[in-house]
Amino acid sequence: MNAFNQSEMGALLLEREVEPRDLPPHELLDVVMARQFGTDYQPIVDVQSTEMLGYQAHAHFWARNGRPLDAHKLQTNLRKNPLLLFHLELELKKLQIAKFPGEGWLMLNLDMESFFAGGEDTTNPFLALFGEHAWSEREIVINVMQHHSMHDAFRIHHMMDLLQQSGTSVALEDAGLSWGMFSLSAFLDAVIVKFSSRALLELDGKAAQAMVDWLVSAARKIGVQTLMTDVDTCAALDWARKMRVDCVQGRLFSKHNLHVHSLLN
Template sequence: MSFYSPSVDRLELLELVDRQRFGVEYQPIIDTCSGAVIGHEALARFFNHQGDLVAPLHIFQLLHDSPLMLAQVELQLKRLQIRFRPKNSTLFLNLDPHAFSVFGPTENENVMAKMLTDNQDLVIELIENTDLNDAHISNEVATLMHHKGVAIALDDVGAPGTMVSLNILSNVDFIKFDRHWISGDSCQSKSMKQLFKSLIGYAQLSGKKTILEGVESAEDLAYAAKIGVDYVQGFFYKELFVNEHCGNKGAL
């Protein structure tokens, strides 16, 4: 079931950005063994002029047609996500490497990099790569952030239509696994199950932490604990979600 309204067209997108109809949802990241909240992931939310949620993926797909607008929106979102962050909690921030690169290759000229490195207890989640150019940009972002002491997570590992850069995989601090490892065809395949366990084993041997996204039931949580996943997040913990409507939600 979809919680989102029908998609917006380009004119509606311009109005949405102009009015800053933005929100943020903080989803807790839970220690699989203790049940403690170890951090929160900030997820972008967008609203049309009627105040209905619009699918973030659709908005970002439109924004990718205009790199400057994408960078502008990403910068505004990150400022809001940091401003309203839950207190005393590590904040996991999704970062589009294409938006980051618009501001420049070095920290001194990159306003996004400066804003992120000026804040403590952040983990930057890099969107998984779909081509070699994406991998190159993601590597540059990871190198810059690590140089400033900011932790890096590789997001959506195993999601349909994505690829894995082994170079990035070897350099991140967190590996975030997509729900497809526990749902759909992936969880039925013996070889995929073994691959999932092997990746978790690799993370343990190399000192990386693992997070399984999309946990929706006690059975999902039990499976994650059984195979050695460090942390989980998902709708099983929906009562702990925190929503902030940071911009102009609804008609004015």
């Protein structure tokens, strides 16, 4: 196993990303079967104390020549082959859990299509994997990635129910901003609601402040944590403190990033 240090990883990611659709089928298959993927861990920090609460794992993929692949586009491309998508995501989650060196939250991004490729009941292998670590020093929190159709909203709620029944906590991505099927029941079922400071900057100042004030106030009353992402400056951190957000994540804390672990040969 190789581990890229931050400078090597930075140099690698400066290269233009390869479009997954431009890869011939056998090279796309290589990404999955030859395990040309890795993970890094971005810190989640308590706003008031700046104590490290945990990390969120982010996936990286490479083509045969070492050029990086866009993770979202790769996942979208593989939806044409649900079995391959399922295999990739399950192996990636195993890697992200195995290489996590810390304690506290381990937040894992999981797309609905990837999850349901493993089945729509309690026999889903993701549930068994997460359940193995339910009582460990890490707390696995599944970050439910956003979708925009009403049909997806119903399936997302089913996914959340299955995860919670197995003892796995759930976080909502960009709650109340770009997630079109945001609902009160989803809000009540989550342990963490996430929203981007970068997305908020695109709103009118008063609207952004009102949105955060409402989310933080409502979350606090029902015992849900709030997490502001894309906190890249001291000004953004100060604003999060002023708005009483619980925890933050972003490039401001990049000095705490861990190495990227990869199974590239």
